Amino acid sequence: MCGKENLSRRETGLTKKLLDKDAKRLYCLDCLAQYLEVDTESLLEKVEEFRAQGCMLF
Numbered sequence: 001m002c003g004k005e006n007l008s009r010r011e012t013g014l015t016k017k018l019l020d021k022d023a024k025r026l027y028c029l030d031c032l033a034q035y036l037e038v039d040t041e042s043l044l045e046k047v048e049e050f051r052a053q054g055c056m057l058f
Contacts, residue, residue: 004028010047013057017050 007026015026018036033040051058 002028002031004031010058013050013055014043014047017055017057018046 007028011029011032012026014029014032015023018032019027027035029040029043033043036043047058
């Protein structure tokens with residue numbers, strides 16, 4: 001975890017959606033991608049999918 005402050009809504013939403021809705025540790029996009037062993041582009045695509053589904057986290 002990089003310690004980045006002021007995470008975006010996208011970053012906090014992804015952490016909660018993909019890891020745990022009550023997550024206490026939040027990840028920036030790059031750290032979340034590394035943690036999940038995926039590329040950041042894949043995560044950004046997931047954000048768009050979740051938005052299209054009406055997810056309120058984004």
